[in-house]
Amino acid sequence: MSAAGPSQAYRGRFAPSPTGPLHAGSLVAALASWLDARAQQGQWLVRIEDVDLPRCVPGVDQHILQQLAACGLYPDQPPVWQSQRTDLYRRALDRLIECDQAYPCACTRKDIEEALHANGKTKPRHGELVYPGTCRDGLHGKPARAWRFRTPEQSVVHWTDRRCGPQVQDVAQAVGDFVLLRADGLFAYQLAVVVDDADQGVTHVVRGEDLSDNTPRQILLQRALGYPTPHYLHTPLVLAEDGQKLSKQNGAAALDTSTAEAALAALDQAAESLGLHPRGNRDNRGMALAAWVAHWRAMY
Numbered sequence: 001m002s003a004a005g006p007s008q009a010y011r012g013r014f015a016p017s018p019t020g021p022l023h024a025g026s027l028v029a030a031l032a033s034w035l036d037a038r039a040q041q042g043q044w045l046v047r048i049e050d051v052d053l054p055r056c057v058p059g060v061d062q063h064i065l066q067q068l069a070a071c072g073l074y075p076d077q078p079p080v081w082q083s084q085r086t087d088l089y090r091r092a093l094d095r096l097i098e099c100d101q102a103y104p105c106a107c108t109r110k111d112i113e114e115a116l117h118a119n120g121k122t123k124p125r126h127g128e129l130v131y132p133g134t135c136r137d138g139l140h141g142k143p144a145r146a147w148r149f150r151t152p153e154q155s156v157v158h159w160t161d162r163r164c165g166p167q168v169q170d171v172a173q174a175v176g177d178f179v180l181l182r183a184d185g186l187f188a189y190q191l192a193v194v195v196d197d198a199d200q201g202v203t204h205v206v207r208g209e210d211l212s213d214n215t216p217r218q219i220l221l222q223r224a225l226g227y228p229t230p231h232y233l234h235t236p237l238v239l240a241e242d243g244q245k246l247s248k249q250n251g252a253a254a255l256d257t258s259t260a261e262a263a264l265a266a267l268d269q270a271a272e273s274l275g276l277h278p279r280g281n282r283d284n285r286g287m288a289l290a291a292w293v294a295h296w297r298a299m300y
């Protein structure tokens, strides 16, 4: 392979959940992951994360793919849908169960709240309750509802984010044994994302900073399943005017990509959030993207 030739090694991805169309915040993650792949002459994949089917909106997956195309962000391979990949998640869970790294759990949210209350620990972290480990040593005759990851004793994870630098989290303390298969029978995001990144050979994960907190859990799962750990870069969050994170949950407006002009304006705004120089007098999408690839390569 020549130095200028395409790198077989690099594989990146953008993994939107089709719970709503792309908004200004999600385009930042899409653009950053695309730029990183282009800057490293790698492959850029798109994975539709519809594992949490009840939260997905029919037709939004196609809408997202159209929004990406309108911005000139085309995947190098046909997109994949998580809802069609549950066999892979099942097999991974079975492997974890076989080596006792996953266990069944009978607890309802109320049970968990009560157990935490009894231990004097009531404060949820980001709305998530730190699992007190009630079912770690057995179900005590109760029916299994979910499956949890048995967080190893060595649960302090150190990792380096390419933008944010060295990070550390004690997973046992921060989240405890987390869910792999939910009580409603759906696989949890943590398991699906780890299995998919490994199965698709993803070497570089570039995504929004709101997901940074999940990385240590994903690293522990990768280790438990014998998968390599990708390189991570978490992009800055786009804040709404009230300082809140821009998200579908708090009603972020869908990106307007209905005209070439609108798509370029949306890209421009996303590029600015990434600290890339403005488009200046280039009003051609292709030229703007090429200039940002060069700037991105210089930054990372």
Ligand code: GLU
Binding pocket: 014, 015, 016, 017, 049, 193, 206, 207, 208, 211
């Ligand atoms: N599907 C997740 C989301 O839309 C992104 C997951 C990831 O990039 O790891 O927030």
